[in-house]
Amino acid sequence: xxxxxxxxxxxxxxxxxxxxxxxxxxxxxxxxxxxxxxxxxxxxxxxxxxxxxxxxxxxxxxxxxxxxxxxxxxxxxxxxxxxxxxxxxxxxxxxxxxxxxxxxxxxxxxxxxxxxxxxxxxxxxxxxxxxxxxxxxxxxxxxxxxxxxxxxxxxxxxxxxxxxxxxxxxxxxxxxxxxxxxxxxxxxxxxxxxxxxxxxxxxxxxxxxxxxxxxxxxxxxxxxxxxxxxxxxxxxxxxxxxxxxxxxxxxxxxxxxxxxxxxxxxxxxxxxxxxxxxxxxxxxxxxxxxxxxxxxxxxxxxxxxxxxxxxxxxxxxxxxxxxxxxxxxx
Amino acid sequence: xxxxxxxxxxxxxxxxxxxxxxxxxxxxxxxxxxxxxxxxxxxxxxxxxxxxxxxxxxxxxxxxxxxxxxxxxxxxxxxxxxxxxxxxxxxxxxxxxxxxxxxxxxxxxxxxxxxxxxxxxxxxxxxxxxxxxxxxxxxxxxxxxxxxxxxxxxxxxxxxxxxxxxxxxxxxx
Numbered sequence: 219x220x221x222x223x224x225x226x227x228x229x230x231x232x233x234x235x236x237x238x239x240x241x242x243x244x245x246x247x248x249x250x251x252x253x254x255x256x257x258x259x260x261x262x263x264x265x266x267x268x269x270x271x272x273x274x275x276x277x278x279x280x281x282x283x284x285x286x287x288x289x290x291x292x293x294x295x296x297x298x299x300x301x302x303x304x305x306x307x308x309x310x311x312x313x314x315x316x317x318x319x320x321x322x323x324x325x326x327x328x329x330x331x332x333x334x335x336x337x338x339x340x341x342x343x344x345x346x347x348x349x350x351x352x353x354x355x356x357x358x359x360x361x362x363x364x365x366x367x368x369x370x371x372x373x374x375x376x377x378x379x380x381x382x383x384x385x386x387x388x389x390x391x392x393x394x395x396x397x398x399x400x401x402x403x404x405x406x407x408x409x410x411x412x413x414x415x416x417x418x419x420x421x422x423x424x425x426x427x428x429x430x431x432x433x434x435x436x437x438x439x440x441x442x443x444x445x446x447x448x449x450x451x452x453x454x455x456x457x458x459x460x461x462x463x464x465x466x467x468x469x470x471x472x473x474x475x476x477x478x479x480x481x482x483x484x485x486x487x488x489x490x491x492x493x494x495x496x497x498x499x500x501x502x503x504x505x506x507x508x509x510x511x512x513x514x515x516x517x518x519x520x521x522x523x524x525x526x527x528x529x530x531x532x533x534x535x536x537x538x539x540x541x542x543x544x545x546x547x548x
Numbered sequence: 549x550x551x552x553x554x555x556x557x558x559x560x561x562x563x564x565x566x567x568x569x570x571x572x573x574x575x576x577x578x579x580x581x582x583x584x585x586x587x588x589x590x591x592x593x594x595x596x597x598x599x600x601x602x603x604x605x606x607x608x609x610x611x612x613x614x615x616x617x618x619x620x621x622x623x624x625x626x627x628x629x630x631x632x633x634x635x636x637x638x639x640x641x642x643x644x645x646x647x648x649x650x651x652x653x654x655x656x657x658x659x660x661x662x663x664x665x666x667x668x669x670x671x672x673x674x675x676x677x678x679x680x681x682x683x684x685x686x687x688x689x690x691x692x693x694x695x696x697x698x699x700x701x702x703x704x705x706x707x708x709x710x711x712x713x714x715x716x717x718x719x720x721x
Contacts, residue, residue: 384567424569431572435584435618439716442581443692449574450691476568483574485688 233259234268241275246282249275266303270313273299277320288331288343297324297350301357318358325354332371336378344375365407373413376400380417383424394425405459412468415459416476422456423480430483453483471497502537506544509534576614578693579673579686583615583645586669586684587624589713593667593706596644601627604643606634606659607652615647637662648672648682656680667706678721683707687718694718 231239237252253272257264264272276296284290300321304314328351335344348371355362376397383389389397398421404414426449433445457480463473474497481490509530516527538544587601601624605612612633619629624644634640637654640662648659650673660681663670671684678685683702684695697717702709714720 420568427569427572427574430574430577431569433577433581435581435622437581439582439585442578442585446578446692453691472568475570479568479570484691485575485693486691 232256234271237271237275241271241278244278246275246279250279263306264302266306266313269299269303269306270317273297273303273317273320277324280324285327288335288340288347293324293327294350297321297354300324301354304357321354322358325351325358328354329367333374336374338378338381341375341378369404369407369411369414372400372404373411376404376414376417380421388428394421397421410462410466412463412466415466416463416468416473419456419460419463419476419480422452422459423476423483426452426456426483427479450484453480456480457484471500474500499541502541503544506534506537506541509537573610573614575693576610579611580614580618582686582693582695583647583671584618584622586645586671586713589710589716590669590702591708591710592644596667597625597627599627600630601625602630602632602641602643603645603647604632604634604640605647605649606637606640606654607649609647609649609651611647611649642666643668645669645671648677650674656682663705665705669702669705669707684717689718697721 233256
């Protein structure tokens with residue numbers, strides 16, 4: 219129970235002063251009560267000092283009791299206060315500088331939480347947190363370039379959304395559209411993003427392959443022609459992105475398989491075989507290196523007469539007979 | 549921010565496993581559906597409407613696997629679909645449809661000799677074969693699977709071509 223002596227020290231003090239008093243004593247609930255009262259007193263705009271301390275108190279509340287809450291209203295209120303502070307048409311002062319630093323810290327926590335929430339159950343919240351992060355960073359520094367971060371987040375989100383594709387469940391058309399949109403947005407930011415190009419090509423290819431796989435053998439020819447037209451369009455959509463992945467030398471074996479399969483889907487067997495042959499040559503090169511290492515190991519052990527040694531040498535010779543240029547590759 | 553970068557980077561590494569669905573042979577599936585349609589749009593003599601409906605594949609071809617898959621679930625009218633593989637023309641036995649793969653080691657003329665007077669629809673997939681004895685030849689036009697029809701080469705084996713099939717062919721001879 220508060221005594222008269224405690225009440226006595228607040229006589230003549232405004233709500234802001236009382237809030238600061240409790241804040242210094244780390245009695246944050248009381249500090250919150252009085253800072254909110256202080257803000258409510260203002261009819262038009264609040265002073266930088268009030269905004270700063272409101273932000274500070276809510277930030278402290280978030281840190282001390284609400285850190286695990288990925289949708290903390292304390293955090294959002296803190297951000298709102300500092301945002302108002304920084305957008306006030308006043309000269310830069312101690313409040314602005316310190317406020318900007320705290321806002322930067324709060325933005326960081328939003329980014330972290332967005333990353334942690336990238337799972338099938340919580341990704342919508344991750345998107346919201348990421349948006350808050352962006353908007354907050356733009357308040358701290360209106361000239362900041364967030365495109366790299368945007369691309370990373372969208373890529374991570376798309377990868378997460380694609381997980382059902384790896385199960386028997388597969389993706390429905392709404393999910394495909396959502397993932398497609400994300401990759402296109404990444405490519406708009408960074409046309410040479412290898413992951414986005416490769417994954418978008420695969421997304422399109424799998425979409426067409428899935429349609430063909432699910433076609434009933436009883437489908438009539440008119441319908442078959444319609445579906446074929448649609449699939450060809452999708453394969454053609456996949457092609458430039460897989461070609462870009464090839465140019466970027468990204469996941470080269472998978473990309474060669476992708477190109478071979480896309481051209482096969484387009485009924486261009488010549489090009490399909492071309493990329494298949496390139497893949498075979500690449501794999502032969504890898505096997506060539508592997509065999510040379512194994513043969514050397516056996517030679518070093520003096521096992522030149524072993525069956526294994528003979529077997530490797532035979533395989534190596536067959537490889538070199540088929541691919542004459544392999545020995546020249548260093 | 550370093551911790552965040554690690555979280556995001558790790559997420560990308562573990563989750564960037566987009567895999568190409570290579571479980572379907574797109575070309576063979578299309579051709580198999582065309583062939584199923586041919587069984588409905590070509591009429592065989594009465595004697596061929598009893599017993600199994602036999603489709604033979606000459607030469608190494610993914611069509612054998614695809615047609616075998618189709619045969620597991622589909623029938624031709626009341627007839628069970630039976631798919632046979634012939635390594636060479638000398639092995640060819642009586643079939644309703646004979647699919648001559650481009651990988652066949654035999655000349656088309658050798659295949660035709662084996663077919664003799666059987667009521668067999670001969671389907672090929674090489675340019676010009678519709679003029680060399682094939683009733684139907686698969687071709688590619690604008691990346692699309694199409695087929696050419698030679699009515700004479702079908703009808704000489706006592707088969708009847710429906711007008712619908714003629715209308716759907718890329719070209720009719």
